[in-house]
Amino acid sequence: MSQFWKPGAEKPRILDDEEGGVLFLSSSASSSGYGYVSIEKQRQRLPVYKYRTAILYLVEHHATTVIVGETGSGKTTQIPQYLKEAGWADGGRIIACTQPRRLAVQAVASRVAEEMEVKLGEEVGYTIRFEDVTDANKTRIKFLTDGVLLREMMDDPLLTKYSVIMVDEAHERSVSTDIVLGLLKKIQKCRPELRLIVASATIEAKAMAAFFQTRKRRTTKLVESTTSEESAILSVEGRGYNVEIHYVEEPVSDYLQAAVSTVQLIHNKEPYGDILVFLTGQDDIDAAVKLINEEARNGGKNSSGLFALPLYSGLSRAEQELIFSPTPRGKRKVVISTNIAETSLTLEGIVYVVDSGFSKQRFYNPISDIENLIVSPISKASARQRAGRAGRVRPGKCYRLYTEEYFLKEMSAQGIPEIQRSNLVSSVIQLKALGIDNILGFNWLAAPSPETMIRALEVLYSLGVLDDDAKLTSPIGFQVAEIPLDPMISKMILASNELGCSEEALTIAAVLSIQSIWVSGKGIQKELDEAKLRFAAAEGDHVTFLNVYKAFLQSGKSSQWCYKNYINYQSMKKVLEIREQLRRIAQRLGIALKSCGDMQAVRKAATSGYFSNACQLEAYSHNGMYKTVRTSQEVYIHPSSVLFRVNPKWIVYHSIVSTDRQYMRNVVSIDPSWLTEVAPHFYRQQAPNPFIH
């Protein structure tokens, strides 16, 4: 056992989340630290316990209750139980609690089932994609991702089976959370008996409460009700330890170097305890790890006994496991991480945090229709969250690599909500499917720019999903909305039905939904390229995916086979899972499952979805420069594509990554005549004559 774990504390558990990642799950606040105490006692020790009556009173009397609860307050596990005890689940009604992430849903649900001494999946259950652990007759408390709740609204727009819906982690402002909150506000108008609880970790609560404030209805009074339409706000303290904040005195110019020096300073001056460093991305992290470990190996006087490990989502399974292996006696562990350690996973045993003040954030440009990842300053809320990571086991320290003046005067209080930084195509079709006709007039918690909304409407119109009145078309629009994929991929699946290649389209759709089917890694580039060549198809990446999938099935879905061919076995398992879900949905939509082996049909189906991403090779280009048909932007095939350096004259791409150039990832060659064939409206309008050779 590591010397850094507090004696008597519960040891960390490593959970296999079956998604290719081993994630670290902290033991919940209520179960650690005190030796044996009864579950009831543990529950009563949580900070939220003394607000039990107040919470129940507010929920009884207010349509919406906003609860500000810091980490460790116990709000997530306790409030659903209080509601159940108070009778909110009587008469077959259900109490729902949403989370942004799958793993949190599972963890919280099992904890609550344990506390209530019931079998998970009966009285307490959860639903996440691919996994429904509920019982239609028995489940009274249900945890689910907010994405699943959105899907449920398509079958039951008023969410009639729920008596109370608690939206947790609302401060994170994920796209789904924002949309769910906007829709819940609408549902409240039809269902005055529905109760909402919005749980947030920050003082954004006021804005949240104001959002849910509804005007008093003066004219009709159908139901005599004592419910106040004023939202209530309640604050619950957390149970973290104090974290001392340190700032640099002068702004740093090189935060990578500054982070490394700070780690060495802590190691030199401070008592034992692990260090967590927040940097922005893989490159910086690998560089910092190397600097620290090399100095330690060379016997640097400030680094003896230090060892650094990287943490980011792209790590292989084996590399991830390293992070959780015990720290050797007399050593100090430094974990250098992306934002993944800010919310998605919790490392116990961290006493010191070094915060660079930056993270990579997605920004969407509706004019170019491209999403970029840009290194950007974090918000005060993020900075507090990062600091809090140091105070989980004992009082800690946080070293900020920016000045106090910068923190106080320049750092924005909250980040820009994700919905204002994203492509909205998927969100808009979901809202349309739920009967929200006026997208621009939707009651957004934070409205996206009109340009982004209009761009999304244009894309959906060009796909034939929306008609001239911006209403869902029948059947295509409704079918595309049913499929849980980017509408362009969904359109490819629908087109494949007529082309007789739906089996192939489902496989391609599943592969395009995951990050990558290839193993990642720096030292194995040559081997990886060679492995790719064994499956490479002249038609492009999409057809290559089909070759890989076929060979994987022939191998008997063998992990050994994957290993030999530099294919990520976890990714392939996920492909199987997604494909199975898509197959069921396709059948429900009346799509005949057919395989034709004709790659021309497959490419045509892809073109039906991706015609707006068509590109032509520049006539005299010697360096593989393409121009997009729609906007004449300069783009290049990504070196990871099987068509890199092959450079066919006409292609469609699945996505673009922007670095020093715009690189197209996952491309397939097409015949330009297909463009006018599958999207005559689009190409007649946008590019009257794009086919001049």
Next chain:
DNA sequence: GAGCACTGC
């Protein structure tokens, strides 16, 4: 010949 913050259906 290059590079991938993080989720989710």
